[in-house]
Amino acid sequence: MNSAVRFISLLVVDFIIINLSFICSYIVRFEQVEALLPNLVNYLQISPVIILIFLACFCYFKIYKRVWAYASIGELITIVQAVTAGSVIVIVLTYLTGAMLPRSIVLTSWAFIILLLGSSRLCWRLHLEVRKNSCRKGKNTLIVGAGDAGVLVAKELKNHDSGLVPVGFIDDDPNKWRLSVLSLPVFGNREKIEKTVNKHNVQLIIIAMPSADARQIKQIFEICRKTNKEVKILPGYYQLIDGNVKINQLRPVKIEDLLHREPVKLNLNEISGYIKGETVLITGAGGSIGSELCRQAAGFKPKLLVILGHGENSIHKIWLELQEKFKDIPLGVEIADVRDKQKINSVFQKYRPAVVFHAAAHKHVPLMEYHPDEAVKTNVLGTYNVVEAADRAGTKQFVLISTDKAVNPSSVMGATKRLAELIIQNADKTSNTKFVAVRFGNVLGSRGSVVPIFEEQIKKGGPVTVTHPKMKRYFMTIPEAVQLVIQAGSMADGGEIFILDMGKPVKIVDLARDMIKLSGLEPDKDIEIKFTGVRPGEKLFEELLTEQEGVASTTHKRIFVAKPCLFELAELEKQLLYISANANNIDDKIIFAILDLIIPNFKNYRDKLVG
Known part of the structure; x- marks a missing residue:
């Protein structure tokens, strides 16, 4: 039905409804035929004006522009408003002109028109629903x-x-x-x-x-x-x-639904207070955590968002995404390696960021056991370079993304991230910049995490490989972890290590079984689960705190802060200078000796490596 035919049809229906309502009102008001007929004759004389008034009100309230197939309470309220307006105008005109129209008739017809008008629209909706359902x-x-x-x-x-x-x-x-x-x-x-x-x-x-x-x-x-x-x-x-x-x-x-916890609640005022209108720089911006930091930081309307990373493909991808989603946010794009001290200094002097999120890191535990020099160059010296550059550029807040593997580290990756924590705590003592770290466990779906590995293994028909039946890990979704990282940044006084509430640890074998079931298959029947043994540097259980740290609550119930541990600053600085001076030809044995010296509880699994 085209719009003109629809409009005329509704006018005709409403014409009939208005007349019928007034006639019914007269019948209710005048029970005797002798009194009813003369009054009806009087009504017929003024009915064209009355009908015109009501139809004009219906047009004014846009009743004929409503899609009545989806009518609800809002449409009913509009009908009441339009009929009430028409009735008021009719009463005023009859009073001014002295027309023979009892006010009780107008009041009664008001109820009749609303009833009949609403019923007509409801019947039309029901007709359409029945027809739609029968054809669907x-x-x-x-x-x-x-x-x-x-x-x-x-x-x-x-x-x-x-x-x-x-x-x-x-x-x-x-x-x-x-x-x-x-x-x-x-x-x-x-x-x-x-x-x-x-x-x-x-x-x-x-x-x-x-x-x-x-x-x-x-x-x-x-x-x-x-x-x-x-x-x-x-x-x-x-x-x-x-x-x-x-x-x-x-x-x-998804597996996230089966591990779901209470949604993160953010204090938007606190976050906006330190990000909105500021220049924000994110290192490792092409990674899974770094790219999500970019998305969420952009949502708080910084003056400029600088994305920095050494992988041009991943940086190009997040750059295009941010341009599409956040057209009003100016972007700075830098292809740079945090290990390049001169380039990092140049970038920081160019933008002078007020807020820095340092997410660039090597994070694969087994690989870093075989390449400790690379772990040290990126996780230690890279952090050192970014920290010094931030201090020189007058950065207000610096947030390091750390890991639960930094607690009582049993891997090179964990030990180097613990050194990164010590670096920012040391820098905080002498800088005007507020340096803090945020420590959390595994994030679902991040690059190299167990979830995409299991997904690929299930697609191939198995087996799904789990290192040990008792292996447990803490898990968070990427958006959840990043939301808490940004919130923790707003709480920074300087020198803290914030710890995110990861909920209860999950058995990796249970995670594998759930993922197999999500694929519509049966564990150990359709897909084999194979135990391969603990890899170098891995622990059965990850920890979020050392015995010495302890924990204190914050204003956010999902964020805690570790009490700072005392360490020898002079020794830390001495070893950092040595590593920096010999980064390109440092021996693996010397690296392990330095890690053992600075981190007394570092459990060296190097002897278990083969080849």
């Missing part, structure tokens, strides 16, 4: 969760031709059982999922429980997986924009 074809879809999120999903599926047809809900709340939501039944609790799927030929299950914890999601996913049907999940509310749900936000269940 697609996957029968079961929604797990009949709360606010589930209702939003059902509305989206019903209002758009998405190829998904909702058949009903599953909800653990017994008060909702055998009731209907949006004309869709609530079949029962999670135990009814399998029966409902078979009875209603369900092809897709959507888990719409954004506030549920990992344990609940995992239990429901296990039940859904047994049906051998496709399972998708709605992300948490904090990942949704304005609380709206779109079909493209539904996605397959």
